[in-house]
Amino acid sequence: MSVQFYLFLLINGLSLGMLLFIIASGLTLVFGVLRVINFAHGSLYMIGAFLAYSLSLLMTGGSLFSFFVMLLVVPPLIAVIGFVLEYTLFRRIYRAEHLLQLLLTYALVLILDDLVRLVWGGDPRNVTRPEFLAGSVSFFGMALPTYNVFILCIGPAIALGLWLMLYRTRAGNLMRATVSYPDTLGALGVNVSWVMTSTFMLGCWLAGLGGVLMSSFANIDLAIGMEKIIECFAVVVIGGLGSVGGALLGSLIIGVGITWLPVLLASVGVQEASRWALVFPYAMMAVVLIVRPWGLFGKPER
Amino acid sequence: MADHVLQIEKLSKSFEGSQVFNNISFAVDQGELSSIIGPNGAGKTTLFNLMTGYHVPDSGRVVFMGKDIAGRQPYDIVRLGIARAFQRTNIFPRMSVLENLVSTVITKNRGNLNVVTPSAKLKSAHERSYEILESVGLADVAHRQSGTLAHGNQKRLDIAVALALEPQLLLLDEPTAGMSPEERWQTVELVQQLWENLKITMLFIEHDMDIVFKISQKVRVLCYRTLLAEGTPEEISSNEQVIEAYLGEEV
Amino acid sequence: MMVNARNSEASSGTARWLVGAVVVVALFALPFILSQLGRTGEYWIWVTTEMLIMALFAMSLNLILGYGGMVSFGHAAFFGVGAYTVALLMKKAGAPLVLALALAPVTAAIAAAVIGWFCVRLIGLYFAILTLAFGQLLYMVVFQWYTFTGGDDGIHGIPKPEILTPIAYYLLCLVLFLICFLVMRMIMNSSFGLTIRTIRENMERAKFIGVNVRRFQWYNFILAGAFAGLAGGLLCELNRFAQTEFLHWSKSAEPILASLVGGMYSLVGPAIGSAVLIFLKIIVQQAHPSLVETWAIFLGLILLVVVLFAPGGLVGLYQRLTGKSET
Numbered sequence: 001m002s003v004q005f006y007l008f009l010l011i012n013g014l015s016l017g018m019l020l021f022i023i024a025s026g027l028t029l030v031f032g033v034l035r036v037i038n039f040a041h042g043s044l045y046m047i048g049a050f051l052a053y054s055l056s057l058l059m060t061g062g063s064l065f066s067f068f069v070m071l072l073v074v075p076p077l078i079a080v081i082g083f084v085l086e087y088t089l090f091r092r093i094y095r096a097e098h099l100l101q102l103l104l105t106y107a108l109v110l111i112l113d114d115l116v117r118l119v120w121g122g123d124p125r126n127v128t129r130p131e132f133l134a135g136s137v138s139f140f141g142m143a144l145p146t147y148n149v150f151i152l153c154i155g156p157a158i159a160l161g162l163w164l165m166l167y168r169t170r171a172g173n174l175m176r177a178t179v180s181y182p183d184t185l186g187a188l189g190v191n192v193s194w195v196m197t198s199t200f201m202l203g204c205w206l207a208g209l210g211g212v213l214m215s216s217f218a219n220i221d222l223a224i225g226m227e228k229i230i231e232c233f234a235v236v237v238i239g240g241l242g243s244v245g246g247a248l249l250g251s252l253i254i255g256v257g258i259t260w261l262p263v264l265l266a267s268v269g270v271q272e273a274s275r276w277a278l279v280f281p282y283a284m285m286a287v288v289l290i291v292r293p294w295g296l297f298g299k300p301e302r
Numbered sequence: 303m304a305d306h307v308l309q310i311e312k313l314s315k316s317f318e319g320s321q322v323f324n325n326i327s328f329a330v331d332q333g334e335l336s337s338i339i340g341p342n343g344a345g346k347t348t349l350f351n352l353m354t355g356y357h358v359p360d361s362g363r364v365v366f367m368g369k370d371i372a373g374r375q376p377y378d379i380v381r382l383g384i385a386r387a388f389q390r391t392n393i394f395p396r397m398s399v400l401e402n403l404v405s406t407v408i409t410k411n412r413g414n415l416n417v418v419t420p421s422a423k424l425k426s427a428h429e430r431s432y433e434i435l436e437s438v439g440l441a442d443v444a445h446r447q448s449g450t451l452a453h454g455n456q457k458r459l460d461i462a463v464a465l466a467l468e469p470q471l472l473l474l475d476e477p478t479a480g481m482s483p484e485e486r487w488q489t490v491e492l493v494q495q496l497w498e499n500l501k502i503t504m505l506f507i508e509h510d511m512d513i514v515f516k517i518s519q520k521v522r523v524l525c526y527r528t529l530l531a532e533g534t535p536e537e538i539s540s541n542e543q544v545i546e547a548y549l550g551e552e553v
Numbered sequence: 554m555m556v557n558a559r560n561s562e563a564s565s566g567t568a569r570w571l572v573g574a575v576v577v578v579a580l581f582a583l584p585f586i587l588s589q590l591g592r593t594g595e596y597w598i599w600v601t602t603e604m605l606i607m608a609l610f611a612m613s614l615n616l617i618l619g620y621g622g623m624v625s626f627g628h629a630a631f632f633g634v635g636a637y638t639v640a641l642l643m644k645k646a647g648a649p650l651v652l653a654l655a656l657a658p659v660t661a662a663i664a665a666a667v668i669g670w671f672c673v674r675l676i677g678l679y680f681a682i683l684t685l686a687f688g689q690l691l692y693m694v695v696f697q698w699y700t701f702t703g704g705d706d707g708i709h710g711i712p713k714p715e716i717l718t719p720i721a722y723y724l725l726c727l728v729l730f731l732i733c734f735l736v737m738r739m740i741m742n743s744s745f746g747l748t749i750r751t752i753r754e755n756m757e758r759a760k761f762i763g764v765n766v767r768r769f770q771w772y773n774f775i776l777a778g779a780f781a782g783l784a785g786g787l788l789c790e791l792n793r794f795a796q797t798e799f800l801h802w803s804k805s806a807e808p809i810l811a812s813l814v815g816g817m818y819s820l821v822g823p824a825i826g827s828a829v830l831i832f833l834k835i836i837v838q839q840a841h842p843s844l845v846e847t848w849a850i851f852l853g854l855i856l857l858v859v860v861l862f863a864p865g866g867l868v869g870l871y872q873r874l875t876g877k878s879e880t
Contacts, residue, residue, distance in 0.1 A: 037678065089857070089861070092861055093860065093861075096860075096864070098624060098677055098678050098681070099618075099624045099809075099813075100860050100864055102624070102681070103809065103810070103813060103856060103860050104856075104857065104860045104861075106806060106856070107852075107853040107854070107856035107857045107860065108853065108857075109853075110849040110850065110852050110853030110856070111849070111850050111853035111854065111857075113849065114846070114847055114849040114850045114853075115850065117846065118846070118847070230689070233682065233685070234686075237682055237686075241678070272697060272699075275696075275697050276697055278693060278697075279690060279693045279694070279697070282686045282687075282689045282690045282693060283690060285682070285683075285686040286671075286683060286686040286687055286690060289675060289679060289682065289683040289686065290671050290674070290683070293674075293675050293679050293683075354761065375760075375765070376760040376761050377760050377761075377763045377764055377765045377766070380760075380761060380762065380763035381763050385761070386761060388758075392755065392757065392758045392761075393755065393758065394750075394751050394754035394755050394758065394759075395754060395755070396754055397750065397751070397754055401747065404747065405744075405747045405748060405750075405751045405762070406762045408744045408747065408748070409748065409751075409762050409763045409764050410762075410763065413744050414744055414745060414748040414764065414769065415744070415745060416743055416744040416745060417739065417740045417743045417744075417745045417746075418739060418743055419743055419744065420739075420742040420743060421742065421743055421744045421746070421747040422742065424744065463758075463762060466762075467762060467763065
């Protein structure tokens with residue numbers, strides 16, 4: 001196969017990775033500040049995708065206007081849901097054992113996923129891409145889907161935005177300080193629980209954004225929440241729990257790996273290559289945890 | 303040389319680039335009751351951590367009874383005969399006082415793999431546990447949940463757990479930390495009594511100079527990443543370097 | 554005072570034996586009573602058999618979860634290995650049920666030994682995630698390996714010995730359940746069990762009393778895997794099929810939920826929790842057809858309530874009500 005073909009796959013893999021990053025960065029931010037791994041992150045992302053679908057039905061499909069409305073309305077809506085969850089549930093368990101925290105978020109998965117099914121049903125859905133993103137661009141003789149290129153641009157913009165926010169604003173400084181010295185910060189008069197709530201909302205906003213972008217990227221159904229949360233776990237573990245930079249690297253590794261592996265495996269004669277490639281995130285996760293449990297970008301805890 | 307229980311040879315350790323010790327050497331004699339003092343952050347607890355396998359030294363040796371134990375696993379070092387009690391109480395909080403001891407005695411006798419006999423029916427382990435609890439004055443509260451004991455008693459239990467390991471060398475990290483003055487002197491008496499009865503080597507870290515000078519045969523001063531001085535209480539209290547570097551501040 | 558304490562201990566011990574004996578007799582009598590009820594009775598015999606099996610599964614997890622303090626999200630892997638062992642041995646090799654059931658815990662223990670060897674190197678959240686990763690890896694392998702495991706079709710039509718009526722199978726499961734219960738009780742009351750508890754209570758201190766923590770966590774992990782394998786084998790024969798769902802991580806969540814609802818710090822807690830959850834599920838689903846789809850919401854709400862208000866589970870509630878402290 002030609003170099004061009006692999007390049008094509010690489011670019012598709014990178015755009016998938018960027019999409020993953022948008023979602024996973026939310027998960028890792030929330031873990032970094034709240035020390036809770038939120039299983040329900042995938043469900044919130046799924047709700048975002050379905051909300052985008054419902055909104056698109058209300059407007060002219062495929063118009064630029066409706067796409068912008070989705071981008072502007074849905075992520076904040078998910079952030080509001082996040083606010084409610086954080087305010088009523090999460091803050092009760094910050095000091096509880098890991099197990100109780102995980103189970104609380106798992107309970108939310110059970111509830112939210114079933115609610116999505118009650119509201120939207122089990123059929124796969126899709127959202128029409130806005131016209132100017134629907135076609136393809138030619139690039140070195142390849143026809144790349146414009147939408148993928150678009151996501152490839154959005155991803156780094158989000159990464160840059162997060163970096164600026166974390167390292168160049170007071171809010172970001174507070175978030176980073178909360179990671180290291182939650183008690184000291186409280187003693188200094190900082191409203192730590194407000195920092196936590198905001199971080200959680202930001203994480204949910206990112207999940208919602210990922211959902212909107214995904215709804216025009218591929219079909220959405222009831223399985224996407226579970227599927228993405230596991231991929232996000234892999235991303236976050238590979239990059240290091242709580243590290244946004246690590247999440248970026250992890251997302252790209254997983255995105256490119258998922259896209260490339262089936263082709264690679266098929267080219268060496270493996271049957272059912274696309275299905276075996278699904279093993280990749282888990283295998284990566286296991287290997288990283290065994291060799292370097294704190295992730296590629298994280299720091300060992302002791 | 304044979305009467306040294308422990309020799310620290312040219313030990314160095316740093317964490318994330320900042321050096322805690324540089325080239326420390328000293329030896330602990332058989333049967334000695336000695337102390338380590340030094341300002342906060344001088345690395346006293348780190349030294350214990352290096353001796354017991356919690357940290358691995360960057361270079362140098364920790365020789366215990368003729369064997370280099372630096373970098374060995376904590377459980378391995380315990381079996382060789384070094385036990386420690388901790389600065390912050392370190393017990394099994396949701397188990398009874400007696401169970402704390404029984405599990406230690408079982409481990410000491412390498413009986414952990416017994417999956418048949420109920421641990422509550424191991425008579426000799428219970429007798430031994432009571433014996434130790436009596437020696438530290440905790441026999442009355444044997445059936446209490448250990449996490450509910452008063453702080454002073456939890457520290458005693460921590461020492462009792464270390465004693466149950468029948469160590470050659472017992473390391474006590476601030477045995478009187480967080481105690482009232484009255485409790486302090488009771489604990490000091492206990493330590494001295496145990497040392498006299500059991501004839502083991504003890505090394506303790508302590509902040510209270512009165513205690514240090516009262517019961518130690520030898521005092522070592524850790525300061526500025528090195529062993530600043532070593533000697534009898536009289537020698538140390540008249541050592542000008544020590545007074546300048548450390549005691550001077552307090553007087 | 555001490556004598557009094559011992560007396561009351563002894564009397565509560567006798568009381569406990571008495572309750573236990575009554576429960577055991579009732580469990581033995583149950584299928585014969587149910588069989589008087591015709592079709593519904595048959596259904597309930599099936600349900601109670603499943604309850605016994607899932608209770609065994611939950612208890613097996615609790616060896617590492619409640620006693621060992623290790624949160625595993627991959628315990629279904631061993632349940633599934635046990636189930637597939639029985640399925641493959643009986644369907645493909647024509648082995649008798651007894652042999653297949655005897656080998657299920659062995660293969661599961663081997664799988665647990667391999668996976669556990671890596672996992673016990675990590676603690677806390679990292680341990681949990683690695684068990685999840687390994688569990689899902691195994692799930693994927695079973696899912697993809699059509700020629701051996703039948704992939705997502707699973708393995709159906711596992712032979713059933715002639716003499717094994719539903720009642721007989723219930724009794725077989727009950728006897729095995731009781732044996733496993735007694736063995737687990739013995740192990741957890743032994744020196745080994747005490748060692749496992751010291752590790753849960755304070756891992757650092759356990760190292761400093763001379764416990765090779767990783768080694769004992771590993772043994773315990775294998776032990777839990779073996780019991781889970783037996784449970785998987787029993788469920789496989791009950792359903793007469795093995796499917797990939799048995800290894801999926803949502804299956805790993807079931808015994809965790811059961812342990813939480815029942816109470817983690819006792820041996821029977823997870824078994825009770827498991828039975829209660831299965832019972833509730835059936836009640837909810839039979840109450841109204843539209844509720845069949847919403848069981849997960851109920852389960853989620855139950856879980857929320859337990860996490861927020863009763864982290865000690867049912868056994869914890871009982872102990873709080875009767876004023877007994879946990880040990």
